[in-house]
Amino acid sequence: MTETQNKNPANIQQMAEKIRKGDRRALARAITQAESIRKDHQESAQALLNDLLPDTGKSVRIGISGTPGVGKSTFIEAFGKFLTGLGKKVAVLTIDPSSKRTGGSILGDKTRMEELSRDPNAFIRPSPSGGSLGGVARRTREVMLLCEAAGFDVILIETVGVGQSETTVADMVDLFMLLLAPAGGDELQGIKRGVMELADIIVINKADGDLIPVARRAASEYRGAVGLMRPKSKNWMPKVMMTSALKKLGIDELWQTIEEYREARGADDELETQRSEQAAAWMWSEIDESLMNHLREHPTVSALLPEKEAAVKAGKVSAAAAARELLAVFLGK
Numbered sequence: 001m002t003e004t005q006n007k008n009p010a011n012i013q014q015m016a017e018k019i020r021k022g023d024r025r026a027l028a029r030a031i032t033q034a035e036s037i038r039k040d041h042q043e044s045a046q047a048l049l050n051d052l053l054p055d056t057g058k059s060v061r062i063g064i065s066g067t068p069g070v071g072k073s074t075f076i077e078a079f080g081k082f083l084t085g086l087g088k089k090v091a092v093l094t095i096d097p098s099s100k101r102t103g104g105s106i107l108g109d110k111t112r113m114e115e116l117s118r119d120p121n122a123f124i125r126p127s128p129s130g131g132s133l134g135g136v137a138r139r140t141r142e143v144m145l146l147c148e149a150a151g152f153d154v155i156l157i158e159t160v161g162v163g164q165s166e167t168t169v170a171d172m173v174d175l176f177m178l179l180l181a182p183a184g185g186d187e188l189q190g191i192k193r194g195v196m197e198l199a200d201i202i203v204i205n206k207a208d209g210d211l212i213p214v215a216r217r218a219a220s221e222y223r224g225a226v227g228l229m230r231p232k233s234k235n236w237m238p239k240v241m242m243t244s245a246l247k248k249l250g251i252d253e254l255w256q257t258i259e260e261y262r263e264a265r266g267a268d269d270e271l272e273t274q275r276s277e278q279a280a281a282w283m284w285s286e287i288d289e290s291l292m293n294h295l296r297e298h299p300t301v302s303a304l305l306p307e308k309e310a311a312v313k314a315g316k317v318s319a320a321a322a323a324r325e326l327l328a329v330f331l332g333k
Helices: 003-007 009-020 024-035 039-055 072-085 140-149 186-190 193-198 209-227 251-297 299-313 319-331
Strands: 060-066 090-096 122-128 154-158 175-180 201-204 239-242
Touching: 009 024, 009 039, 009 140, 024 039, 024 122, 024 140, 039 140, 060 072, 060 251, 072 090, 072 122, 072 154, 072 251, 090 140, 122 140, 140 154, 175 193, 175 251, 201 209, 201 251, 209 239, 239 251, 251 299, 251 319, 299 319
Parallel strands: 060 154, 060 175, 090 122, 090 154, 175 201, 201 239
Antiparallel strands: none
C-alpha cells in the first residue's frame, strides 16, 4: 500500500475486515506496519488497532521464559501442536535478540519450530527485540492484539531468556511460565528471585529417561522455594510441574493446570482487573517512549547532547545536572 492508501479509512476498514476473517496475509502486513518506525505506518497501525479493539481480549495470553538450553523452542512446538490438536488456533510471538552493534537479528524461529510452522492452525511471528528490556519487541502488545482480532485462541510470547527485565512480558500476559532444566542446588541459586516471583507456573522440562529422578528432586526444591515467596494472587499459589517436550509428556496436565489457573484467577474478576492495569501501564510506557523520542529529536537538545555527554564523561558536570539542563531546554524554561 502507498502512504495515501494506508491512511484511507476505507482501506483500514477493509484490512480490519480481512483480519477478522483470519486472512494471514492481511495480518502479516498489519504486523509489519505496527513494527515499523515510520510515522505514517505507525498512524495507520494505530487507526487499525482502534478499529479492531472490540475484537480483542478473547484469547489466553501466556508468556514463556527460560534459562538457555532448557529447550524453549522444542517445548513451544510440542505445546502448540497439543493445542492445535484440541482444535485451538495458536499464535506464537517469538522475540529474537537484536545485535546492539549492527541491529540485526537471526529471526530463525520457523526453522526451530518446523512442524508447528506447517500447522494450518498455528501462526509463528518472529520479531527483533531491538534491544528492548525483557527481550520483548516494543510493539509486541500491538501484535498480540492483532492476533487476537484474527481469531487466535492462545497467544504464546517467548522472551529471549532469563537475565533481562522479564517484568516486560509478565505485564502483558495472563500467565507467566518459567521453564527450567532438571537440576537443583547451584542451579536454583542462579535463578533470580525476581524472576521466580513472576512465575505463575514453573515447568521442569526434559523430565524423561535418566533425568526423571533429577527432575523430581529439582521440582521438590523449587516447590520449597516457591513456598517461601509471597504469592501474586490470593486465589492462586504458583505450581511446579514436570514435562518432556521431546517425549510429549506432561503437556496435557500442564494445559489442565492453566485452565485451573484461569478459573481461579477469574474469581473476583482478578484477570480482568489485571488486564485493565496492564493496559494503563502500557499507556504510561508509550508516554515514556514518546517523550524520549521527542527529546532526542528536539533540534536544540540534539545539538547540545554531544557537549553534555562529553562533560559528564569527563567528570566536569554531574549526570543529574546535565539532565536537568537538557530538560529545561526541551521544556523551554
